[in-house]
Amino acid sequence: xxxxxxxxxxxxxxxLKGAATAGVAGIGLATMGSFAFADADTKxxxxxxxxxxxxxDALKDLYGKTAEPSDKIxxxxxxxxxxxxxxxxxxxxxxxxxxxxxxxxxxNPNTLVAAYKIPEGTEPSVANRLKMAKTSxxxxxxxxxxxxxxxxxxxxVTVGGCGG
Amino acid sequence: MASTIRVRAVANGDATEVQxxxxxxxxxxxxxxxxxxxxxxxxxxxxxFEHGGKTVFTALWGPAVSKDPYVxxxxxxxxxxxxxxxxxxxxxxxxxxxVAKIQ
Amino acid sequence: MxxxxxxxxxxxxxxxxxxxxxxxxxxxxxxxxxEYFTSRFPKVQLDDFVNGPYxxxxxxxxxxxxxxxxPPYEFAxxxxxxxxxxxxxxxxxxxxxxxxxxxxxxxxxxxFDTDKGEVITLELALNRCRQANGxxxxxxxxxxMSALTAxxxxxxxxxxxxxxxxxxxxxxxxxxxxxxxxxTRRGQLNFNCATCHVQNPGxxxxxxxxxxxxxxxxxxxxxxxxxxxxxxFSRRITSCNTQVRASSLPPQDELYxxxxxxxxxxxxxxxxxxxxxxx
Numbered sequence: 001x002x003x004x005x006x007x008x009x010x011x012x013x014x015x016l017k018g019a020a021t022a023g024v025a026g027i028g029l030a031t032m033g034s035f036a037f038a039d040a041d042t043k044x045x046x047x048x049x050x051x052x053x054x055x056x057d058a059l060k061d062l063y064g065k066t067a068e069p070s071d072k073i074x075x076x077x078x079x080x081x082x083x084x085x086x087x088x089x090x091x092x093x094x095x096x097x098x099x100x101x102x103x104x105x106x107x108n109p110n111t112l113v114a115a116y117k118i119p120e121g122t123e124p125s126v127a128n129r130l131k132m133a134k135t136s137x138x139x140x141x142x143x144x145x146x147x148x149x150x151x152x153x154x155x156x157v158t159v160g161g162c163g164g
Numbered sequence: 165m166a167s168t169i170r171v172r173a174v175a176n177g178d179a180t181e182v183q184x185x186x187x188x189x190x191x192x193x194x195x196x197x198x199x200x201x202x203x204x205x206x207x208x209x210x211x212x213f214e215h216g217g218k219t220v221f222t223a224l225w226g227p228a229v230s231k232d233p234y235v236x237x238x239x240x241x242x243x244x245x246x247x248x249x250x251x252x253x254x255x256x257x258x259x260x261x262x263v264a265k266i267q
Numbered sequence: 268m269x270x271x272x273x274x275x276x277x278x279x280x281x282x283x284x285x286x287x288x289x290x291x292x293x294x295x296x297x298x299x300x301x302e303y304f305t306s307r308f309p310k311v312q313l314d315d316f317v318n319g320p321y322x323x324x325x326x327x328x329x330x331x332x333x334x335x336x337x338p339p340y341e342f343a344x345x346x347x348x349x350x351x352x353x354x355x356x357x358x359x360x361x362x363x364x365x366x367x368x369x370x371x372x373x374x375x376x377x378x379f380d381t382d383k384g385e386v387i388t389l390e391l392a393l394n395r396c397r398q399a400n401g402x403x404x405x406x407x408x409x410x411x412m413s414a415l416t417a418x419x420x421x422x423x424x425x426x427x428x429x430x431x432x433x434x435x436x437x438x439x440x441x442x443x444x445x446x447x448x449x450x451t452r453r454g455q456l457n458f459n460c461a462t463c464h465v466q467n468p469g470x471x472x473x474x475x476x477x478x479x480x481x482x483x484x485x486x487x488x489x490x491x492x493x494x495x496x497x498x499x500f501s502r503r504i505t506s507c508n509t510q511v512r513a514s515s516l517p518p519q520d521e522l523y524x525x526x527x528x529x530x531x532x533x534x535x536x537x538x539x540x541x542x543x544x545x546x
Contacts, residue, residue: 045209045255050226078330082320082546083492086230088333108228109194116237117222123179127236129334131192131228158474166349170341185337189495231495232339 050112055104055139058112062102063148067141070095070149075140077155081132084157090127095144098124102143106152107136132157171264173248180242180266182213182221184250185234192227207255208233214249215242215266242266291439293432293532296446300533304481308469317485317540319478323469327476331544340417340490340542343497347418350411355400361415364396373416373423374539377528378431379438386441386524389416390499394519407518408505413488413497413542420488420541428485428539430532445529448522449480454513460526475546482534484527486543493546500527 049061059067074092081087091101101124102115113130124142132138132155139152168187173180186208193205211223220239242248244266251261304316311322321328351369354360362368366375376389393415394404405412432438449460460480463472468479488499501518504526508515516523 045224078326080326082327082330085495086334086492088330090236090333105228110226110228113226113228115224117219117224119219119221121241122220122237122239125238127234127333128223129230129234131230133194166345170337170345172337183337185339185341187342230492232342234337234339236337 046115049115051110053109053111055106055111058104059102059141059148062112062115063100063143065148067148067150070142070151073140073142073149073151075138075151075153077138077153080156080158084132084134087130087132087155087157088127089130089138089140090125091140091142092125093142093144093149095124095142095149097145098142099146100141100143101126102141103128103130104139104141105130105132105136106139108133167262168260169250169252169262171248171250171262173242173264173266175243175246175266179238179240180215180246180248181236181238182248183234183236184211184213185232186211186252186260187232188252188254190225190227190229190231190233194227205255208252209255211235211250211252213237213239214251215239215246291443293439293442297533297535301481303465304468304479308479314538316479317482317534317537319483319486319543319545320476322479324476327546334544338490338544340488340497340544343414343417343488343490343542344421346411346414347416347421350415351418355397355402357400359400361393361396364392364399369419370422371426373420373541374426374428375430377524377531379433379435379441379528381433381435381438384437385521386528388500388519388524388527389419390501391519391524407499408502409494409496409498413499413502416488416499417497417542420539423539424541425538428531428535428537430528430535432532441525442529442532444522445525445527448526449529454508454511456511456513458511460507480530480533482537482540484531485534485537486540486545488541489543489545491545497542 046062049058052058052061056066059065072094076090076092077087089103091103093101098118100115100117103113104111105113108131114128116126118124124144130138135154135156137152137154139150141148141150170185170187172183188208189206190208191203191206193202195203197203205227207227207229208225211225212219213221221237223235225233246266247263248266249261249263251259253259301313305311305313308322315322318328318331321331351361362370365372373389376392377386379385380387390407390412393412394407397404405415432442452459452462463477464480464483467477470477484500487503488497489503490497494502499518501523504523505515505518
């Protein structure tokens with residue numbers, strides 16, 4: 001469910017402060033965002049990105065860009081998850097100069113699940129275990145040479161028939 | 165108290181493969197307890213892996229990462245006997261770290 | 268007429284007692300139990316049955332392999348090892364209650380204690396060990412108990428189950444009671460254990476794949492993603508009862524121990540695979 005509560009408030013603020021001010025403020029925030037993320041030594045956690053409901057918003061918060069599909073990303077995830085609480089997912093890429101990998105589950109309450117920083121010398125390859133609320137597309141995003149690429153796969157999630 | 169972090173770091177040729185398993189509830193904040201009350205979100209936010217004074221991998225996790233979270237990655241360099249430091253911090257400000265030896 | 272009826276009942280009663288003693292042949296039962304599963308699933312390696320649903324479904328198997336690479340029950344094994352190394356307040360420790368200091372013995376449980384005339388499971392033995400040494404017993408279903416049995420199972424990994432049924436009418440009776448429970452329908456859903464685990468292994472119950480009864484206790488204790496933690500046979504059987512809308516007995520009730528005795532014996536010769544990871 002999308003949280004539209006933020007949008008009208010910001011729009012209102014922009015009108016009150018005047019378009020120019022809002023524009024400058026906007027640029028300032030965006031710059032701050034990407035610096036905070038680019039600095040590998042900070043313990044900054046991208047709170048806003050982790051609260052987004054859409055892939056586009058999460059990627060914008062994290063990287064300030066949108067992703068284009070690529071066949072050079074290998075996303076491994078099961079067809080049918082044995083249990084939505086622990087779904088093994090791995091991402092590998094043959095793209096060059098990879099600096100980040102992110103994994104999103106489009107139909108989770110918050111779409112961004114994990115984001116990884118890949119310094120030079122570290123392989124563009126991550127395996128992890130995620131929670132999926134229901135059947136959904138899983139999207140793997142890779143930042144390569146300053147651009148974003150993605151691949152997706154649908155994973156079916158069923159509720160365990162026998163419960164606890 | 166025993167560390168919450170378990171690490172297996174194996175050097176193979178010019179690369180080291182790292183697997184780590186961390187004991188943590190990773191409560192999403194969406195689940196209710198037996199009394200019907202929401203269990204507040206309690207999850208790891210950042211995990212840092214360092215080798216030779218350099219950060220070789222950083223994980224930024226949200227509450228949708230599974231309980232007792234696992235991650236695997238590979239970095240160039242590292243040889244048997246080297247130290248690998250793993251540290252995490254969660255949304256409640258709790259943290260833990262471990263120095264493991266590369267096998 | 269009445270005399271005839273009474274006589275008939277008497278004969279029937281006697282005949283039953285005689286035939287009961289004659290027909291309890293665990294070895295024969297084991298052979299036909301095993302053959303039922305191996306002939307129904309000819310492509311499954313005998314040892315693989317201990318992997319439960321993963322022996323039945325390739326998609327599930329791949330996910331299990333991914334998780335088993337660095338499984339979440341590692342913490343339980345580590346905790347169990349620590350507990351084994353920590354003495355009780357009186358200076359004794361768990362190892363003093365078991366053969367071989369409790370290392371590599373899981374495949375011999377449960378066993379029939381001819382002195383006490385009852386089935387002793389690993390969990391029961393552990394709590395009795397605690398109580399004999401002035402410690403409080405643990406819950407039978409999870410937490411500390413499952414950490415202890417996870418460690419003990421781990422030290423027996425690969426060893427073949429070797430449950431003994433001594434030539435003692437009480438042991439045979441316990442075995443028989445366990446078998447009877449297994450095949451008795453119960454609960455609002457009117458299922459018996461066999462409904463799922465003998466008639467429908469590999470099939471789905473709603474959305475879960477059912478495990479075969481052959482070797483079904485070999486992976487105990489298990490870390491279930493569903494539970495987000497560890498559980499023992501007691502945990503699983505009490506919840507199974509609830510799921511078919513039947514009343515459950517207290518964990519380690521004598522009847523449950525008889526069931527575990529019967530089921531584990533049926534898996535004799537198969538390897539200990541515990542602790543295990545399950546959906």
